[in-house]
Amino acid sequence: MNKVMSNKWIIALYVLPALLLIAVLIFIPLILTGYYGLMDWNGIATMEFIGLENYINAIQDAKFWESALHSFLLALFSTLSLLVYLAISLILASKIKGSDLLRKIYLIPMLLSSVAIAQLWIKVFNPSNGMLNSILMALGVDNPPAWLAEPSIVLYAIFIPILWQYAGFYILIYYAALKNIPEPLVEAARIDGATPLQIAYKIKLPLIMSVFKVTIVLAIVGSLKYFDLIYVMTGGGPNGASEVMASYMYKLAFSSNEFGYGSAIGFLLLIITLIVTVIVRKATATKEEIQY
Amino acid sequence: MLKRKAFAGVFVIFLSVLVMVGCSSDEEANSSSGGDKTIEFMHLWPEGSSAQHNKIVSDIIKDFESEHDGVTIDLEVLSNEQYKDKLKVLSTSNELPDVGMTWAAGFLEPYVDGEMFTPLDDLLEGDLNDSFVSGTAEAYEIDGSTYGLPLELNIATVFYNKAIFDQYGLEAPATYEELQQVVKTLNENDVAPIALGNKDRWTGSLWYMYLADRIGGAEVLTNAINRSGSFEDPALVEAADKVQELVDMDSFVKGFNGLSDEEAKSMFMNEQAAMYLIATWDLPNYTTNEDVPQEFRDSVGYFPFPTVEGEGDMNSFVGGPGVGLFVAEDSEVKEEAKEFASFFVQEWGEKSVTEAGVIPATKVDAGSLDLPDMYVDVLDDLNEATNITLFADVQMSADVAQVHLDMIQSLFGTEISPEDFAKEHEEALSAE
Numbered sequence: 177m178n179k180v181m182s183n184k185w186i187i188a189l190y191v192l193p194a195l196l197l198i199a200v201l202i203f204i205p206l207i208l209t210g211y212y213g214l215m216d217w218n219g220i221a222t223m224e225f226i227g228l229e230n231y232i233n234a235i236q237d238a239k240f241w242e243s244a245l246h247s248f249l250l251a252l253f254s255t256l257s258l259l260v261y262l263a264i265s266l267i268l269a270s271k272i273k274g275s276d277l278l279r280k281i282y283l284i285p286m287l288l289s290s291v292a293i294a295q296l297w298i299k300v301f302n303p304s305n306g307m308l309n310s311i312l313m314a315l316g317v318d319n320p321p322a323w324l325a326e327p328s329i330v331l332y333a334i335f336i337p338i339l340w341q342y343a344g345f346y347i348l349i350y351y352a353a354l355k356n357i358p359e360p361l362v363e364a365a366r367i368d369g370a371t372p373l374q375i376a377y378k379i380k381l382p383l384i385m386s387v388f389k390v391t392i393v394l395a396i397v398g399s400l401k402y403f404d405l406i407y408v409m410t411g412g413g414p415n416g417a418s419e420v421m422a423s424y425m426y427k428l429a430f431s432s433n434e435f436g437y438g439s440a441i442g443f444l445l446l447i448i449t450l451i452v453t454v455i456v457r458k459a460t461a462t463k464e465e466i467q468y
Numbered sequence: 469m470l471k472r473k474a475f476a477g478v479f480v481i482f483l484s485v486l487v488m489v490g491c492s493s494d495e496e497a498n499s500s501s502g503g504d505k506t507i508e509f510m511h512l513w514p515e516g517s518s519a520q521h522n523k524i525v526s527d528i529i530k531d532f533e534s535e536h537d538g539v540t541i542d543l544e545v546l547s548n549e550q551y552k553d554k555l556k557v558l559s560t561s562n563e564l565p566d567v568g569m570t571w572a573a574g575f576l577e578p579y580v581d582g583e584m585f586t587p588l589d590d591l592l593e594g595d596l597n598d599s600f601v602s603g604t605a606e607a608y609e610i611d612g613s614t615y616g617l618p619l620e621l622n623i624a625t626v627f628y629n630k631a632i633f634d635q636y637g638l639e640a641p642a643t644y645e646e647l648q649q650v651v652k653t654l655n656e657n658d659v660a661p662i663a664l665g666n667k668d669r670w671t672g673s674l675w676y677m678y679l680a681d682r683i684g685g686a687e688v689l690t691n692a693i694n695r696s697g698s699f700e701d702p703a704l705v706e707a708a709d710k711v712q713e714l715v716d717m718d719s720f721v722k723g724f725n726g727l728s729d730e731e732a733k734s735m736f737m738n739e740q741a742a743m744y745l746i747a748t749w750d751l752p753n754y755t756t757n758e759d760v761p762q763e764f765r766d767s768v769g770y771f772p773f774p775t776v777e778g779e780g781d782m783n784s785f786v787g788g789p790g791v792g793l794f795v796a797e798d799s800e801v802k803e804e805a806k807e808f809a810s811f812f813v814q815e816w817g818e819k820s821v822t823e824a825g826v827i828p829a830t831k832v833d834a835g836s837l838d839l840p841d842m843y844v845d846v847l848d849d850l851n852e853a854t855n856i857t858l859f860a861d862v863q864m865s866a867d868v869a870q871v872h873l874d875m876i877q878s879l880f881g882t883e884i885s886p887e888d889f890a891k892e893h894e895e896a897l898s899a900e
Binding site: 218219220221222298301302303304305322323324325326327330410411413414415416427430431432433434 | 552553556559560578579581582583584660666667669721722723724725726727728731735740865866867869870874875877878881883
C-alpha cells in the first residue's frame with residue numbers, strides 16, 4: 177500500500193474525481209456568479225458588461241443591508257440558542273430516565289423536510305385558526321397578534337421554527353461529544369467532591385470546547401445563508417420585514433429578472449460569510465488544545 | 469500485486485466513464501434518426517392541485533399522438549412557481565421545451581427580447597383565424613408579432629356566501645358605500661367580511677386595481693404604467709386611500725398580510741369569511757367541482773365590483789388571459805410543435821368548458837352546451853364587458869412589478885401613506 181501512496185501520480189489520480197466534482201459543482205459556479213455580477217443581465221437575453229456597477233449599487237442598497245441585518249440577527253439568536261442545546265445535552269448525557277427517548281424526540285424535526293416544517297408552522301401561526309392563537313385566546317388574551325403579518329414580529333416568529341428545526345442536530349453533536357469524555361475523569365472529580373454543576377462546568381465543558389467552537393461556526397454560517405423556511409412561510413414579506421440575504425438574492429434574480437444584480441448580491445453574501453467565518457475562527461482560537 | 473489492483477481500479481473508472489459517454493450519445497442518435505419525432509412539452513397543472521386541467525391535457529396529448537403517427541409528446545409537469553424558475557434556467561442554457569406555457573406582456577417580454585420564442589402569426593392567420601376572443605391574443609403581441617396562444621380568459625369578481633348574507637339580511641352591494649355597510653354589519657356579528665391572502669400580494673393588487681378603475685376610469689392605471697400618464701394622478705392616490713379605509717374598518721380577515729391566497733380561499737370555502745375577490749379560474753370550485761360540498765356550491769353567488777361614490781362602470785373588469793402556449797425559436801421540430809400548439813388550443817377550447825368549467829380564450833358557443841348558471845352569467849358579463857384591464861403585475865416589467873407588489877403589501881399593512889405609495893410607483897416607473 178505504501179508503495180502505491182508514494183507514487184504522486186496515483187495520488188493525483190485518486191483525488192481527481194472528487195476534485196473534478198467539487199470544481200464543476202461548486203468552484204466554477206462560484207466564479208461564474210462573481211462574473212455574472214459584473215453584467216447587466218435579465219437572465220434570458222444577452223448580457224452586457226457594466227463593470228462594478230452592480231456591486232456598488234448593492235453596497236448602497238438599503239434593502240440589502242436590512243436583509244443583512246436580519247441574517248445577522250438570526251446568526252446571533254442561533255448562537256445564543258447553542259447554550260440552551262448544550263444545557264439540554266448535558267442533562268441528556270447524564271444518566272437520567274428516558275434520555276434515549278428524549279434524544280430521539282429532539283431529533284424528529286431534523287428528519288422533516290424544511291417545506292414540511294414551514295407548512296406545519298404556517299398552520300400553528302395562523303391568526304384565526306392557528307394552534308398558537310387558539311391557546312392564547314383560551315388563556316384570555318383578547319387580541320393575539322397575527323404572527324406572520326406584523327412587520328415588527330414576523331422575523332422573530334420565523335426564528336422559532338428555524339431554531340426548533342436545528343435543535344436536534346446540535347444536541348446530537350453535543351451528546352456524542354459528551355459521551356466521548358472518559359468516565360474515569362468524571363469519576364475522579366466526583367470522588368474529589370465536585371458537584372454535578374462543577375463537573376459540567378469545569379470538566380465536561382472544557383473537554384468539548386473544540387466541538388462547541390465548530391458548532392458556533394456552523395450556526396453562524398448556516399444562519400447567514402439561511403433561506404428555506406423564510407421563503408416558504410412569508411417570501412420575505414410583509415414588504416421585506418422578514419427578508420434575509422439569500423431570499424433577497426433569490427427575489428432579485430428570479431422575480432425581478434435582475435440576474436446580474438442578484439448574482440452580485442450572491443457574491444457579496446459569500447464574501448460576508450467568509451469574513452465572518454474568519455473572524456469567528458480567530459476570536460475562538462486558543463493556543464493550546466486540552467488533552468485528556 | 470498492489471500495483472495491479474490500483475490499475476484495475478483506474479480501469480473500472482475509465483470503463484464507467486466510457487459507458488456513460490456511450491449512453492448519452494446513444495440517446496441523441498435515437499431522437500434524430502428514424503422517422504420518429506419527439507415534442508417536448510412542459511405545463512404547470514399537476515394532478516394534485518389541478519386534477520381536471522391535468523386530465524384534459526393528457527387527453528389532448530393522447531388524441532394528438534393517435535392522429536399523428538411517429539410523433540410523441542415528452543411531457544414534464546411542474547407547479548406554478550417551480551415552473552417559472554425552471555423555464556428561466558432552461559432559457560439561460562438554451563434548452564427550452566419545444567412547446568410550453570407563458571404569461572402575457574411583462575413576463576413574455578424578456579423571452580421575446582432574447583429571441584427565445586417564435587412568432588405564431590401564421591397560425592393566427594391560418595388555422596386559428598378569428599377563434600380567439602378579442603383582446604386575448606393581443607396581450608401576447610410584442611412589436612406587431614404574437615408570441616403566445618392564450619388558453620384562458622379570466623375576470624375578477626367578488627364571490628360571496630349567500631347563506632351568510634341572508635342570515636343577516638344583506639344584499640349584494642352595488643356601491644362602495646353599501647359595501648362598507650355590509651362590512652359593518654358582518655363585523656358586528658363577528659363574521660369575517662372579506663377573505664384576502666395578501667402574502668401573495670397580487671390578491672391585494674386586485675382590490676387596488678378595481679378601486680382605481682372605479683374612481684379614475686378604465687384608462688388611468690394603464691396610462692400610468694405605459695407612461696402616458698402619471699402614477700401620482702389624484703384618482704390613483706384616492707384609490708390607495710380607499711384601500712386603507714377598508715383596512716381600517718377591519719374589512720379583511722385577520723393577519724391577511726401573512727396569509728397565502730390558498731389559506732384565504734379555504735377560509736371562504738369553510739364559510740369563515742363572507743366575501744372573496746378572485747378571478748374566474750376559481751369558478752369550478754363554486755359550480756362543478758365534486759370535491760366541494762354541493763350545499764356550499766349552491767350558496768355561492770358573485771357580484772361585479774361596486775361603484776365608488778356613484779362613479780365607475782360596473783362592466784369594466786380587471787382580468788385578462790392567464791397562461792398561453794409558446795413555441796421555442798430553437799426547436800428542432802418547430803413545424804410539429806406549432807401544429808401541436810394549434811391542436812392544443814382548439815381542443816382546449818372545447819374541453820375546458822365542459823370538463824373543467826373554466827373560460828377559455830377561444831370563443832365559446834354557450835347556447836349549444838349544458839352549462840352551470842353561474843358560468844353562463846359570467847360569460848354574459850364577459851360579452852358585455854366594456855373594458856378588461858390586464859392584471860397590473862402582468863402589465864409591468866418584472867422589477868417594477870416587484871415594487872408594486874411590495875408597495876401593495878405595505879399599503880394594506882398601513883405602513884405607508886397613499887401619497888408615498890403613489891410616489892414610490894412613480895419613481896420605479898420613471899426609472900425604467
